[in-house]
Structure formats: structure tokens, C-alpha cells
Amino acid sequence: xxxxxxxxxxxxxxxxxxxxxxxxxxxxxxxxxxxxxxxxxxxxxxxxxxxxxxxxxxxxxxxxxxxxxxxxxxxxxxxxxxxxxxxxxxxxxxxxxxxxxxxxxxxxxxxxxxxxxxxxxxxxxxxxxxxxxxxxxxxxxxxxxxxxxxxxxxxxxxxxxxxxxxxxxxxxxxxxxxxxxxxxxxxxxxxxxxxxxxxxxxxxxxxxxxxxxxxxxxxxxxxxxxxxxxxxxxxxxxxxxxxxxxxxxxxxxxxxxxxxxxxxxxxxxxxxxxxxxxxxxxxxxxxxxxxxxxxxxxxxxxxxxxxxxxxxxxxxxxxxxxxxxxxxxxxxxxxxxxxxxxxxxxxxxxxxxxxxxxxxxxxxxxxxxxxxxxxxxxxxxxxxxxxxxxxxxxxxxxxxxxxxxxxxxxxxxxxxxxxxxxxxxx
Numbered sequence: 317x318x319x320x321x322x323x324x325x326x327x328x329x330x331x332x333x334x335x336x337x338x339x340x341x342x343x344x345x346x347x348x349x350x351x352x353x354x355x356x357x358x359x360x361x362x363x364x365x366x367x368x369x370x371x372x373x374x375x376x377x378x379x380x381x382x383x384x385x386x387x388x389x390x391x392x393x394x395x396x397x398x399x400x401x402x403x404x405x406x407x408x409x410x411x412x413x414x415x416x417x418x419x420x421x422x423x424x425x426x427x428x429x430x431x432x433x434x435x436x437x438x439x440x441x442x443x444x445x446x447x448x449x450x451x452x453x454x455x456x457x458x459x460x461x462x463x464x465x466x467x468x469x470x471x472x473x474x475x476x477x478x479x480x481x482x483x484x485x486x487x488x489x490x491x492x493x494x495x496x497x498x499x500x501x502x503x504x505x506x507x508x509x510x511x512x513x514x515x516x517x518x519x520x521x522x523x524x525x526x527x528x529x530x531x532x533x534x535x536x537x538x539x540x541x542x543x544x545x546x547x548x549x550x551x552x553x554x555x556x557x558x559x560x561x562x563x564x565x566x567x568x569x570x571x572x573x574x575x576x577x578x579x580x581x582x583x584x585x586x587x588x589x590x591x592x593x594x595x596x597x598x599x600x601x602x603x604x605x606x607x608x609x610x611x612x613x614x615x616x617x618x619x620x621x622x623x624x625x626x627x628x629x630x631x632x633x634x635x636x637x638x639x640x641x642x643x644x645x646x647x648x649x650x651x652x653x654x655x656x657x658x659x660x661x662x663x664x665x666x667x668x669x670x671x672x673x674x675x676x677x678x679x680x681x682x683x684x685x686x687x688x689x690x691x692x693x694x695x696x697x698x699x700x701x702x703x704x705x706x707x708x709x710x711x712x713x714x715x716x717x718x719x720x721x722x723x724x725x726x727x728x729x730x731x732x733x734x735x736x737x738x739x740x741x742x
């Protein structure tokens with residue numbers, strides 16, 4: 317097993333190019349199966365979640381070739397409508413392949429998705445929407461057997477919650493459906509816009525992405541296209557947090573500050589100075605971070621749930637008491653107990669957490685129980701006194717390209733080490 321070993325106290329700073337967005341690349345990769353010619357995806361991040369998405373495409377019959385951050389997908393030999401359980405359970409976003417498979421073959425068989433244990437990610441919104449498009453589904457225990465006996469047809473779908481995954485699945489299923497589809501209360505995240513841009517470059521007709529109402533005119537066929545994935549806004553906020561908590565100064569390039577508005581405001585509230593350009597962002601930390609009055613996680617353009625743990629990590633050593641209210645996932649405070657082991661003063665009551673900042677935290681042996689909580693442990697470890705040992709780092713690898721190498725380049729003292737079952741370094 318692998319762990320991160322962090323010697324705290326070093327400042328994080330310098331210049332960094334932000335890698336492509338995981339949450340954008342995954343649905344875009346799923347969309348490539350809809351084309352009748354190859355597609356090329358640029359700026360595709362090197363993450364384990366992307367590796368599993370590629371394995372799913374290959375299992376479905378697509379030929380995939382990766383060269384650096386460029387991925388070429390040839391879907392012409394698509395020949396399978398089933399995703400095995402071992403691939404579905406590797407990541408939470410695997411359900412996004414359902415809409416594309418149905419659009420391609422009018423049938424699909426798959427199991428429930430896996431991934432981080434940050435709380436339920438019910439797929440009832442996905443299934444209800446796809447049923448309105450013409451899907452019939454038999455729930456055989458852990459397996460979903462889906463079929464579209466009369467094909468997919470356009471309809472009006474009003475989502476009870478602006479689910480990103482459900483919006484993406486509807487888009488993938490509807491672009492080649494017969495007739496027009498209207499999604500009301502659609503997710504507005506930048507990743508939705510990126511998917512729409514890619515689909516439109518393939519010949520789809522998707523209008524209104526980024527607004528609450530998306531209109532999709534079904535077309536008969538799609539062709540391959542080239543597309544560059546947008547920068548990862550959560551990775552950007554992670555490295556900003558690393559600089560902020562260690563008193564550093566960091567310049568991010570290949571970043572879209574417009575996607576980080578709510579996060580930028582929170583950094584400024586904590587006393588950081590920010591300079592924003594079109595695709596560049598600079599952050600300079602104060603002598604000590606200030607408290608946050610209140611962070612309420614909300615769907616975009618509200619404060620992202622994926623950044624909540626990062627800001628809780630910073631609030632742990634800020635001057636004063638900060639309040640967090642988690643409105644998206646019911647179990648997204650799994651990192652709290654780990655932070656407490658490092659000396660953090662955090663009280664949780666349901667959706668709310670109160671963080672009393674302390675002068676310093678101390679290195680400890682902790683575990684990354686989910687992707688963003690694991691990133692928060694790294695952030696704390698960078699500033700903590702002593703040595704921090706983080707286990708279960710496979711969760712972190714799902715969303716960050718060799719995060720230890722990136723942070724080391726920026727001045728952090730962090731290494732990846734392999735341990736045997738007895739805890740000795742291999």
C-alpha cells in the first residue's frame with residue numbers, strides 16, 4: 317500500500333499550470349461513443365478515474381489511444397451494452413455511461429456505481445429522466461437491465477434537483493433522440509457547458525447550457541471532433557489552499573477564474589490577496605488566515621461542495637471560528653475526525669460544522685476516506701508541525717495528477733512511499 321509522508325512547515329508557492337477537469341473529462345469521454353468517427357480529447361488529466369473511464373470504453377468495443385494529455389477514441393467497433401460490476405464500482409461517475417449506451421444501442425446492463433463514500437448518490441433522478449425519454453428498466457438486485465423498445469424520444473424533463481450527473485445523462489441520451497428535449501432546473505456547472513460544447517462540435521444541437529433551461533434538438537448522427545477539456549477548478553482551489561495555509565504566494569496558469577468566483581470570495585474573506593486575469597490567477601497569503609463567517613455549499617454558481625473540506629482545513633488554523641453548512645452530501649464530513657487527530661477543534665451537528673481555529677496543528681497518521689477529504693488532509697499536513705502520514709491515498713489519485721510531485725515542485729516536503737502490511741517501508 318502507498319502513503320503520503322509530509323514534513324510540515326515549508327511554504328508552497330511558484331507557478332503552476334492547472335490540469336484538465338476530471339468532472340468534465342469523464343462525461344466527454346462517455347460522449348465519444350456516440351460518434352461514427354474518431355474523436356480526440358486534449359488536456360485530459362492523468363487520473364485513475366480517467367483510467368477506469370478508458371477501460372469502460374475499451375470494454376464497450378472502442379479503441380482508445382493515449383499520448384500524454386491527448387486521448388483518441390475510435391468508437392466504430394462499439395459492440396457491447398454491458399459494463400461489468402468491477403468497472404462500475406471503481407468510480408462514482410460511472411453511471412454517466414448509461415445515457416450514451418442507450419443512445420448508441422437502445423439497451424444497457426450495469427450495476428450501481430461505486431467510488432468515494434461521501435454519501436448517497438442516488439441514481440433515481442437519472443432513471444426517472446431516462447424513463448421519460450423512453451427507457452424501461454428492470455432492477456434485478458444490484459443490476460440494472462435497461463431497454464428502449466421504441467427508441468429514445470424527446471420530452472420535457474423537470475429535475476427536482478439540479479443534479480450534474482442526471483443533466484449529463486439526459487444530454488447524452490437526448491442528442492440523437494427523436495424530437496426535442498427540454499431540461500428544466502438543469503445543472504449550471506462549467507462542466508455542463510464543456511460537455512455541451514463538445515457535443516455541438518460533434519454535430520449535436522444543444523442550447524442553453526449554463527442556464528437552468530437546456531434545449532436539445534435531436535439529430536440523426538454525430539461525428540468525431542477535437543476538444544480541449546477546461547481547467548479543473550477544484551484542483552485550482554486545492555493548490556490555492558496549499559499556498560494560503562503555508563503563507564505562500566502562487567500563480568496559477570491555464571485556469572478560468574470565472575469558474576472560481578465563490579471560492580475567490582472565500583479566499584479574500586480569509587485575508588488572501590488575489591490578482592485575477594483572463595486565464596491566470598495569483599494568490600498571496602496573509603500572515604495568518606482569518607475566519608470564515610459562513611460557508612454554505614450549494615449547486616453552481618454557489619460554493620462547491622468539492623471545496624468544502626479544503627476550506628475547513630484552512631479554517632482549522634485560522635484566527636476565529638468558522639461555520640460550514642453542507643447542503644449537497646449527507647456524509648461529507650468524514651475528514652473531520654481525521655483533522656481532529658491532528659489537533660483541530662471541530663464540532664459537527666448534522667449539516668453544520670463549527671471550526672475553532674487553533675494556532676497550530678500537529679502531524680499524525682491519518683487516512684483519506686474520500687477524494688476531497690484526502691486533499692484536505694494534505695493541505696493540513698503541509699502546515700502542521702512534524703510529520704503527517706496519509707493512508708488510503710488511492711482516493712486522492714482519483715482527482716489529482718501526481719499531487720505529491722506538483723506540490724514538491726512548489727516547495728512542499730511530500731513524498732509517496734510504499735509500505736508492506738506490517739507498516740514497514742518497502
